[in-house]
Amino acid sequence: MHRLPLPEAEAALGDELSTVRPDLSAAYAAGLPGARAAVLTRLWRALAHEPLPWIARRERGREGLTLHLADGRRLHGPHADPYATSAYVTELRLDERAYDRPDRLVTALAVPHASGFATELGHSVASLALSRAQPGPSGGEPAASWEWEQRVVDGHPYHPNCRSRPGFSVAEQLAYGPEHRPVVELGLVPVDDCLVRGEWPKWLRDEDRVLIPVHPWQAAHVLDRGHQEGFSAHPLMSLRTLALPDGPHVKTALSARLTSSVRDISVYSIETSATVSAFAEEIAARTDGLLHVTRTLGAVSAHSPALAAVLREAPDLYARTGERVVPVAALAATGLPRSPGWTARFARLALTVGLRLLDLGVALEAHGQNLLVVLSAEGEPLRLVYRDLADIRVSPLRLARHGIAAPRMSGRIVTDDATTLRRKLFGSLVAGALGATAGSAAALREDLGSAVDDLPRTADLAALLEEPLPTKALTLMRLEPGTPGDSWACLPNPFTGRAS
Template identity: 60%
Template sequence: MCDTPAERELAQELASFRPELTPAYLAALPGARAAVLARLWRGLVHEPLPWIADRARGGDGISVRLTDGRRLYGPPSDPWATGTAVAAVELDGVPYDHPAPLMAALKVPGGEPFADELDHSTASLALSRTAAPPAGPPSEPWEWEQRSPEGHPYHPTCRSRPGFSAAEQLAYAPEHRPVVGLRLTPVKGATVRGPWPSQWRDGETVLLPVHPWQAGHVLGGRPLLPGPPAHPLLSLRTLALDHHVHLKTALSTRLTSQVRDISAYSVDHALATSALAARVAERLGGRLHITRTLAAAGAGTPDLAAVLRESPYVHAGTDEQVVPVAELAGHFATHDPHRRSAHVTEFARLALGVCLELLDLGVALEAHGQNLLAVVDREGRPRRLVYRDLADIRISPARLARNGLPAPPMTGRLLEDDPAVLRRKVLGCLLTGALGPLAGSTAELGALLEAATRDLPPTADLLALRTEELPVKALTLMRLSPAGDRWAHLPNPVRGAAER
């Protein structure tokens, strides 16, 4: 039964053009509600929300007192647990089994639009779960990016896709494994960085590749030509043109936390950022590959731009595969428990060692489950890392200078010297996007961090990781506030693991 506007809308669309999917969609709705409600409850229990007065364990769950005196009550919440489901949360004794009506009932600042996003997230997650499961191991490298319907493991808007109809989700979302026909639009006077492909030029005019959703919903009235076919990846608006080249497109809608456009700043600095990051990564002796930015072009507005990148798959050797970190849990799940534990620890040691060493040199990666990939051998062991999408890294001029590296050839938002900001960038993404989901609980994360960091070089950043509270993005607070990145600080489980 469909209880909310987004659920009903997707159901009506399916009934009109894919009626055979309707039973599966309706059957998936209760589980999708419980999964998104669990993510929302995690935020209500663990994030610094200004309208929450205190939290306390009581009975078999957690009681949350609001500043206006009302009370929420729900089950225990481990901030690092994944794959959890919450059947209901009570507000002053009234049970809510759907995250959107619960958020609307809270009547807090920003709650109404956030409730709409939660509605979209739930309905879209149910639709994602109708995707046929993969038939065997991947035969093409991009198929690793199309195996899971779940989205971000901790984000309550893990599947929010406002503006996407059911037909568009089935046509463009990676979990449904479509081939997407891109469009080309002519742009005179475009900003171009790098060698733009000759087949995408018409004299002095640049033919800019455009996602078909963007063409239909944002760029109305522009001339459009047929573009190449491509395979959608984890981020949906980034697609594999072939085994060698990936294309990042602008998509002016809010997926999870951000509107997925491409700023003029990113276009202008794309090649310089790529060259700098690759040069610094050379200091790591081959443990990290940076996917090179091949070219970038834009019309000067964030809704009309594109970036061509080297595919991460080119960094796989014979009998190796390149697996996005977001899919490593599924990859390791095929191993026996002892081997899985060993490989997870190997990956954690490699990822923390690489990210902390690069941070010490002066580059803070946004190493979450989409941007970071692991090169695994035929035994499933992680051997090296690949990093893609440099648009939101941070670069420390002071740290580069301290290590004898050239100053960055740029100004603006990518530059940052504050140690706390740099650590948040690296650790917040690596913990919530990679290590937390692989661990699956606070206790397991503590043990994993203790084992993975025991023999790493003793830097100030490593000391902070082992002794200070762990920074994580306050994902619920961010959707209730327009102020950009907001942070929560969770108890550090490393000390308890070391004591055990």
């Protein structure tokens, strides 16, 4: 292994940290090797399974996996478990040279758009080490769902850009990142000409003008207008959505690239918000009480994705006395105690709900951030809560088969394509939430094997059991930034081991 100076992003963050929070510098430096391994493990998953055009073939042997590149070079690493959440890759070997830093490996690969992606990976490593440098919360079990969210330190379980926050200074990461447990002061921008859907509360109005909550990063870096003092809130995993201490959640526009996407709020999602929320509430009522959807209370836009906000119910409203609501992403990240067979019971609950809605005609994007589980006082999974309806998919044809009127809307949410619907649910729920909760292919296979026995035998279940499992090709999308829409990969099916 060549011992080189720290990459630019790691060194730059370290220098700034020594000024802003010198008490965290030692922990940051100590955390860099682990952060590199965590990002490198996520990157290796992508290289092993995504349809990257410059990989000619993949060769699996006793000592690991070798990727034969189109230019004749070879990239070698350990066997790649597509559902692993532990950092098991500490170096990859490109021909005769070993790399333990993902940004330098991607730079050496020199494929199209590698330079920009390498920069993002450098940010991801540095920000992840910073996230891990912060001392953990004191006290016992969290009381509110937002407190659980702030214990998810590592971000996306499978995305190499799990903590990439370019454009955020160290001070801004510490001030706004949920894993640092700050209180964020939101501003309010008064708007005369505003698109409003649902009921926008009086406390967010100034006579005839609507007051739009704005994230302080957005106010400082994007907006060219003044704002007035707003209110305090706790940031959630998405960073742009925050919980009021005793009230609803507010989703703000945040025009920064975090993981894959620029986080603003489209005018389309504001226009459709009330219709989609009412429809989702109606559909959730058909799950025999197993699913609740947090209602959208109101949504506003200044006719711009850079200045908009959504108010929605807090998930905690759906917990009864003695119960608690936990985001699925926090199940593995927080080491929540589980009784024998817990993950199989949770998988059965999640698949029962997800497949039931899919059969009716609604595909949820049920990844670990959008999906929450209601736990009993003993920690048993009872019900699910789903939030953020902006990216669900609705099939009018499937709804009609069940005698359900389709919502009066058009656009990207509406589709009858079975592949699109299944990708949306299976990619988020099975390849994402359940895979990360299980933590390995072997554990996921065991969990799902005992979970599907009592499920109705539908065409969707047959596809889940028999076909390769779809997942978003997150790295391919970053290396082909000009390609619109999502790109997809096929993972080995945990039931059959089959992949295309």
